[in-house]
Amino acid sequence: MWFDECTFYQIYPLGFCGAERENDFGEIRHRLAKIEREIGRLKDLGVGAVLLNPLFESERHGYDTVDPFTVDRRLGTNADLKRLISSFHQAGIRVVLDGVFHHTGRKFAPFQEVLARREGTEKRFWFYIDFGGNDRYNDGLSYADWEGHAELVKLRLEHPEVQNYLMDAVRFWIREFDIDGLRLDVGYLLPPWFMEMIRRTAGQEKRDFFLMGEVIHLQNFVQNIVPERLDSATNYECFKGMISAFNSENLFEIEHSLTRLFADLPWALCTGKHLFNFVDNHDVIRAATALKERRNLKNLYTLLFTIPGIPCIYYGSEYAAEGDKSDGDYRLRPCIDEIPRRAEDLYAHIRMLAAIKAAHPALHYGSYRKATLSNKYFSFLRTFGNEEIVVAINISDGEPVMCAEAGEGVDLLTGEVCSLNEIRLPPFSSCILLRK
Secondary structure (H helix, E strand, C coil): CHHHCCEEEEECHHHHCCCCCCCCCCCCCCCCHHHHCCHHHHHHHCEEEEEECCCEEECCCCCCEEEEEEECCCCCCHHHHHHHHHHHHHCCCEEEEEECCCEEECCCHHHHHHHHHHHHCHHHHHECEECCCCCCCCCCCEECEECCEEEEEEECCCCHHHHHHHHHHHHHHHHHHCCCEEEECCHHHCCHHHHHHHHHHHHHHCCCCEEEECCCCCCCCHHHCCCCCCCEEECHHHHHHHHHHHHHCCCHHHHHHHHHHHECCCCCCCCCCCCEECCCCCCCCCHHHHCCCHHHHHHHHHHHHHCCCEEEEECCHHHCCCCCCCCCCHHHCCCHHHCCCCCHHHHHHHHHHHHHHHHCCHHHHCEEEEEEECCCEEEEEEEECCEEEEEEEECCCCCCEECCCCCEEEECCCCCEEECCCEECCCCEEEEEEEC
8 A cells, every 4th residue: 555655744734834732713814835845855865755743723732632623723724724635645645643642632622612501512422521529720620631630621522423423523624635544542431342443434425534543562453453443653663663673772672573574474463464664753852862873864764764664754853853841842843944955965876765665566575584683783584475685783892893684785775785694784884785
């Protein structure tokens, strides 16, 4: 499918466009054009799909939705979003939205009706309400929320009216904006039957619709990456493994995860599945900040683009943007105008990786097998049909010699020919060798 063969680019619209932290629900600000202006550059970078985090009317950060049928006024209008997605499509770039189905903001109209009318409204059955309790807002009632965040009110997904409301939203997004997929926020808390409901609803509108779930731990979630539910899930295991392995100079850590998940072995969890891979996103420290050794940034992206799965670049990180969590998550989500357009060598490297990924089926569908492994260097093979690719990475200031297997290969990064059983890597470098 298209989503298995392209590079994704993640944009957090409220941050990217420089929106206010709080929604005053006043005048409309037309800011989505900031995203539209970047389409040509993203096409040049090799992006095949964009993931847009929440952009419907909310109170603050987008995940506290107020109206899933109206674009957040801090970003623009429904017409603005429709034009933006049409422009992406004209450039050959698909668009995936962030679907927030587990909870809403407190200003969501049905919840406001419960606060006003209490037992006098049927909307009380949309949520998990206890009229005998109280909350930190002194509402004279309590309710279930998302992981202790009282500003995020948990929806009762098993209620038919809630299901109809949310499925109407899915149909509306596809029909009105022509979106190509959804990321299911906190997918790990959504019941399997609800994922199947979204799959059926979206599938009736668009046959090749992409569904991906946000999940922190894959172990108990892999069963949901099946045709009747999801196409993919976020690969936090390899994200954490890559950053930690590079920082501790212990590549055994990430290789263990790669074999555990993708090796052609009976006990491997995700063999043949396409997980959603990343090295940073809107919830975690930027890669350029997280890495102790900045000279390994290119190596990190080489790994991202060559391991099994779907690579995703977080906006601005192609320029080695910095960002930590010292101000909540806001430093992770700056306006695009505040990100210096630097690190041209990293940008060029990512651009080349995207082109290599697009051109070689072994990097989309190939098997995974470890070849050489040491603390500071390792190599692995990706094989699909008659195509075989050897990837080698050196995260140290030494110059190791690796033996993958017999034969010769052409380095897709440099065009050089070298022996596969005597791969020599300079400090902090990598190669992607196509067997001749």
